[in-house]
Amino acid sequence: MLQFILRRLGVSVLVLLLASVMVYFLTTISGDPLAGLREQANDPKIATQMNARIQNLDLNTPWFIRYLKWLGGAAACVYGQCNLGVDITGNQVLDSLGAAASSTLRLVLISVIAAAIIGIFVGVVTAIRQYSDMDYLVTFVAFVLFSLPSFWAAVLLKEYAGINYNNWIANPQFTVPQIVVSALVIGVLAQLCMGGGLKRRLLTFVIAAAAVGIALPYFTWLRFWQFPQMGPAVVAIVCLAVAVFATHVTVGIKTKQVLYPSLAMAALVLVVYYAGWGMLSEPNWWILAAGLVLAFAVPWIVGHFVGGRYKTQAIGAGIAVTVVGGFLTIVDHLFVTWPSFVAMKPRPISTIGSNTPNFNGTFWQTFLDNGTQLLLPTVLLTVISVASYSRYTRAAMIDVQSQDYIRTARSKGLPERTVVLRHAFRNAMIPIVTIVAMDFAALIGGAVITEQVFGWKGMGALFQTGLKNVDPNPIMAFVLVTGGIAVLFNLLADVIYALVDPRIRV
Amino acid sequence: MRLKRVSAAVAMGAAAALALAACAPGGPATSSSSGSGSAGGSGAPAAAQVDGTGKFELGDVKSQDKEIKLSVGSTEFGGYNGMTPETYDTYTSAVRGMYMSGFFYYGTDGKVIPNTQLGTAELVSESPMKVKYTINEKAVWSDGTPITVADAVMAWGTQNAKLMGSDGKTPVFNNVSSDLVELAPKGPEGDLKGKTFEVTYKDPNLDWKLQTFLDFPAHVVAKQADMSVEDLAAALRAQDKGKLAKAGTFWNKGWNKGPGKLPSKELNVSSGPFILDSWEKGQSVTVKANDKWWGTKPGVNKLTFRFVDPGAMVQALQNGDLDVMSPQPTLDTLKQLENLGTAVNIHRGNTMTWEHVDFNFRGTSVFKDDADLRKAFAMCIPREQIVKQLIQPLNPQAKVLNSRVSFPGDEDYDAITGAAYDKKYDSVDLEGAKKILADKGKDKLKVRIGYNSPNPRRANEVQLIKASCDQAGFDVQDISSADFSAEGGPQTKGDYDAFLFAWASSGQLTSDRNIYTTGSAQNFGKYSNKTVDEELTKISQTMDLNARVESLKVVEKQLWDDMFGIPIFQHPGLDASSSDIKNVKFNASQDGISWNAEQWATAK
Numbered sequence A: 001m002l003q004f005i006l007r008r009l010g011v012s013v014l015v016l017l018l019a020s021v022m023v024y025f026l027t028t029i030s031g032d033p034l035a036g037l038r039e040q041a042n043d044p045k046i047a048t049q050m051n052a053r054i055q056n057l058d059l060n061t062p063w064f065i066r067y068l069k070w071l072g073g074a075a076a077c078v079y080g081q082c083n084l085g086v087d088i089t090g091n092q093v094l095d096s097l098g099a100a101a102s103s104t105l106r107l108v109l110i111s112v113i114a115a116a117i118i119g120i121f122v123g124v125v126t127a128i129r130q131y132s133d134m135d136y137l138v139t140f141v142a143f144v145l146f147s148l149p150s151f152w153a154a155v156l157l158k159e160y161a162g163i164n165y166n167n168w169i170a171n172p173q174f175t176v177p178q179i180v181v182s183a184l185v186i187g188v189l190a191q192l193c194m195g196g197g198l199k200r201r202l203l204t205f206v207i208a209a210a211a212v213g214i215a216l217p218y219f220t221w222l223r224f225w226q227f228p229q230m231g232p233a234v235v236a237i238v239c240l241a242v243a244v245f246a247t248h249v250t251v252g253i254k255t256k257q258v259l260y261p262s263l264a265m266a267a268l269v270l271v272v273y274y275a276g277w278g279m280l281s282e283p284n285w286w287i288l289a290a291g292l293v294l295a296f297a298v299p300w301i302v303g304h305f306v307g308g309r310y311k312t313q314a315i316g317a318g319i320a321v322t323v324v325g326g327f328l329t330i331v332d333h334l335f336v337t338w339p340s341f342v343a344m345k346p347r348p349i350s351t352i353g354s355n356t357p358n359f360n361g362t363f364w365q366t367f368l369d370n371g372t373q374l375l376l377p378t379v380l381l382t383v384i385s386v387a388s389y390s391r392y393t394r395a396a397m398i399d400v401q402s403q404d405y406i407r408t409a410r411s412k413g414l415p416e417r418t419v420v421l422r423h424a425f426r427n428a429m430i431p432i433v434t435i436v437a438m439d440f441a442a443l444i445g446g447a448v449i450t451e452q453v454f455g456w457k458g459m460g461a462l463f464q465t466g467l468k469n470v471d472p473n474p475i476m477a478f479v480l481v482t483g484g485i486a487v488l489f490n491l492l493a494d495v496i497y498a499l500v501d502p503r504i505r506v
Numbered sequence B: 001m002r003l004k005r006v007s008a009a010v011a012m013g014a015a016a017a018l019a020l021a022a023c024a025p026g027g028p029a030t031s032s033s034s035g036s037g038s039a040g041g042s043g044a045p046a047a048a049q050v051d052g053t054g055k056f057e058l059g060d061v062k063s064q065d066k067e068i069k070l071s072v073g074s075t076e077f078g079g080y081n082g083m084t085p086e087t088y089d090t091y092t093s094a095v096r097g098m099y100m101s102g103f104f105y106y107g108t109d110g111k112v113i114p115n116t117q118l119g120t121a122e123l124v125s126e127s128p129m130k131v132k133y134t135i136n137e138k139a140v141w142s143d144g145t146p147i148t149v150a151d152a153v154m155a156w157g158t159q160n161a162k163l164m165g166s167d168g169k170t171p172v173f174n175n176v177s178s179d180l181v182e183l184a185p186k187g188p189e190g191d192l193k194g195k196t197f198e199v200t201y202k203d204p205n206l207d208w209k210l211q212t213f214l215d216f217p218a219h220v221v222a223k224q225a226d227m228s229v230e231d232l233a234a235a236l237r238a239q240d241k242g243k244l245a246k247a248g249t250f251w252n253k254g255w256n257k258g259p260g261k262l263p264s265k266e267l268n269v270s271s272g273p274f275i276l277d278s279w280e281k282g283q284s285v286t287v288k289a290n291d292k293w294w295g296t297k298p299g300v301n302k303l304t305f306r307f308v309d310p311g312a313m314v315q316a317l318q319n320g321d322l323d324v325m326s327p328q329p330t331l332d333t334l335k336q337l338e339n340l341g342t343a344v345n346i347h348r349g350n351t352m353t354w355e356h357v358d359f360n361f362r363g364t365s366v367f368k369d370d371a372d373l374r375k376a377f378a379m380c381i382p383r384e385q386i387v388k389q390l391i392q393p394l395n396p397q398a399k400v401l402n403s404r405v406s407f408p409g410d411e412d413y414d415a416i417t418g419a420a421y422d423k424k425y426d427s428v429d430l431e432g433a434k435k436i437l438a439d440k441g442k443d444k445l446k447v448r449i450g451y452n453s454p455n456p457r458r459a460n461e462v463q464l465i466k467a468s469c470d471q472a473g474f475d476v477q478d479i480s481s482a483d484f485s486a487e488g489g490p491q492t493k494g495d496y497d498a499f500l501f502a503w504a505s506s507g508q509l510t511s512d513r514n515i516y517t518t519g520s521a522q523n524f525g526k527y528s529n530k531t532v533d534e535e536l537t538k539i540s541q542t543m544d545l546n547a548r549v550e551s552l553k554v555v556e557k558q559l560w561d562d563m564f565g566i567p568i569f570q571h572p573g574l575d576a577s578s579s580d581i582k583n584v585k586f587n588a589s590q591d592g593i594s595w596n597a598e599q600w601a602t603a604k
Helices: A002-028 A044-056 A063-079 A093-128 A133-146 A150-169 A176-194 A198-222 A231-250 A256-275 A277-281 A285-306 A308-344 A363-401 A404-411 A416-446 A448-453 A459-468 A472-500 B002-021 B090-099 B149-157 B218-224 B229-238 B241-254 B310-318 B331-339 B371-380 B383-391 B413-420 B430-439 B456-472 B512-516 B530-539 B545-562 B592-599
Strands: B064-073 B104-106 B112-114 B119-126 B129-135 B196-200 B274-280 B284-289 B300-307 B344-359 B445-450 B474-478 B498-504 B565-578
Touching: A002 A063, A002 A472, A063 A472, A093 A133, A093 A363, A093 A416, A093 A448, A093 A459, A093 A472, A133 A176, A133 A363, A150 A363, A150 A448, A150 B310, A176 A198, A231 A256, A231 A308, A256 A277, A256 A285, A256 A308, A277 A308, A285 A308, A308 A363, A363 A416, A363 A448, A404 A416, A416 A459, A416 A472, A448 A459, A448 B310, A459 A472, B064 B090, B064 B310, B064 B592, B090 B274, B090 B284, B090 B300, B090 B592, B129 B149, B149 B196, B149 B218, B149 B229, B218 B229, B218 B241, B229 B241, B300 B592, B310 B331, B310 B565, B331 B344, B331 B565, B344 B371, B371 B430, B371 B456, B371 B474, B371 B545, B383 B456, B383 B565, B413 B545, B430 B456, B445 B456, B456 B474, B456 B498, B498 B565, B512 B530, B512 B545, B530 B545, B565 B592
Parallel strands: B064 B300, B445 B474, B445 B498
Antiparallel strands: B104 B112, B119 B129, B129 B196, B274 B284, B284 B300, B344 B498, B344 B565
């Protein structure tokens, strides 16, 4: 394995080196670094500026010598003496690279995780119900999303989810036709998804439509949109439901070794909800991080000691409860903060920027501000990659389901959930892992358009500005990072591959 | 089992319903919808402008505790010191104008107008040329230090590209403005602690109003260089590179620590209505009202310059993320803005950048030695059609430009064009062009016209020119490329016939000399004419504006007669502001829409 990894690394470094020569050369011939100044050159200030730029970009030196100089600086990264040069404005590229990478990571991370979860879930469900109405519906939607040009989708998102939402939230009301149409649409979609016979479809339709038809005016009456509220009752019910459901799915409801610790966790969540209210009203990131650690540690310990032979399941179910409970607690704090946040920012969803300039709020207000700024670009990136994940997962699942060992598992009399989750799903995940890993690498470099239209200055902006200015150093930094990440994730995918697939474990 | 499931579902549903039903409407008990009445104050007449095109005369202003957000583009702010070659651009200058005062500024038509808040400047003698500056008695830096002659010496003494550092290659002060020491070798003369000084120029200089005599604070530089202000001023006056080395290092790098890093409080000093407040890398830079500012108070307490891609500006304006925007002037953007109706005010006008076709007088050019051929080509260029089809949709007031040395907004434009131009090229004259070509025995004469691509508008212009000139017997070829005018490209090698481009004017009165005289750097086609040389040299040696106009008439006539090239139009400008913002006005100069941002106020 080690030899394999080393060999792959060696080849990758060679590829990176060749790519860097190519990119450097192509950048230097991509245009005229002084183009922007030429038409103003009549002003003596600009003439001075042109001379300075020739000096700074070292334009009187042939490109390969400049490349070697750059390579020397970049190679020094190996022993921590990075020098990626300066950009056209005389700023250190290394500094801008750090900021750009963190900005892009913030943008991409959530969307990759969300897209993977949603995409895989949808893919599994459509594979199980192959050729059902829902399958066709999802296929249709997936192809529509897949073919969306992101700049255009961004404009639509800004128009509807941004500007129109902001107009609406100032005085949230639904007209009767709006309620009726939403109820009907959701009813139809629900019966398509649930499937079954005519009677069952009709029932689904009626229940879903009625639920929406009642919920919309009811929430409006509650003034939920401006003053959202949840309260401990909802947290308690959801946590209990999760405890019961997790037990039911994993080992069956009668297994007390799992049910009791899960219920205990639900009770614990409520205790923390009340006891920690004050502290969580004005927390900091350390408190939240500690909470996250505890949300895993406590159920792990409890499950470990109480679970008996269902240890793993008890731990899993417990963690599900604490994570959901913790999430709901945070959501409740956000709900409580929302009215004061909207008072500070009457148009909550912005169309540009990674935060509101000069926004000075409490922890949760700032959290909401960053969140609302992040919302549209994240949705856009998620929606675009969900399509491909769901298709890949569906194909992999269908492929696996026709395997002999699935038939064997079924004939053994295993319950369907065990067949799907333990036997089919785990094997279907193998190709998906590679795709998610590679996709992550691609997204880091590929969010260029999304960054531009939403006014984020990340890796995409670094690349784009560099190219516009015919300024090789930022572009090379971009290549170094995206290329490096691609290599790294390729490697990571191989290692994970070995972990999920016992057949190739060495 | 089934029954159990159903009952479980019912139980869950009931529990959920119970939880929901326990809720009561949130928020304050009464819905107070009786907000302040929406006072539509858009009918108020605009205030008068100083000198006709200068800033508004607003009288006594009280700053609103509000923030106005604007964007002039997605380019990052360069830093406090926006005068280094690395940071000098229109985006940084827009912000810099908020915290740095000058003795003059550009009015809406590009005219240079005195800024009486900082002080006055008057020409006291023409030969030798002397200018007397008086700084406002009340003028202080934002840290309370009075603005004095020492600051003028500081501003003057840094503008010398010839003062090289110890390495002999890089100047001590890395200043884009680099020739003032040469133009006025003695610099500002007066008591360093006083408020008046005189500047004596070596030669007459019509553009003295554009020279900078106040930018960065002398007391800050002196402190950073461990000198007294007196020693610093003495070293600057002597242009002593040894003593100035430390000051130069600070001047070049001390203020600019990279994106997002404002200088520390003692270095962040303002002489304008605002002072730098916060800077978020890649996002925005904010200036707040300078409480030591002695002049008319700014309209609002905070101005935020956001770095936004032009393509994202319209929706940002619509959503209130921006209040004022300055996009690329495209038809698409204009249409989007027009769709927003009365919510926005659209500001349009001519900018001081002008498009023209210049001929090549050297190398492989077909126009090299033949004025008649140049005239024939000028006859078939459909200038009116170009303006009508490509420019008027953006700026309905756009007209064909008929001068190479002045703009229609200038007082002397009519006089100059009246004397120099006989309206021969107002409309396309295909017959005339054909006749000339026939007389010369040329048919299908190949004309290579170049520009820096990609540039969709110029591609369209060349298409229109081709459609017209091919009929007259030319064979127009578009030889544009990304590096057309780059070092080693067709333009520097002289391997073209005509060059389509634009000059961005900075309002200088003597800049024509750099373009039309023999051997000057911006005379790309290597045109040479003795009369033009003489007259333009005269302009650079006189203080007499009337003599200047007379010389320009001669020059312009000669340029038409020799057909140096043909002017086509002024570039259109497009800005927009939310209709809540008052006192926003288009400005033709490179200062752009933010030229009077300190006067903006909001009606929200």
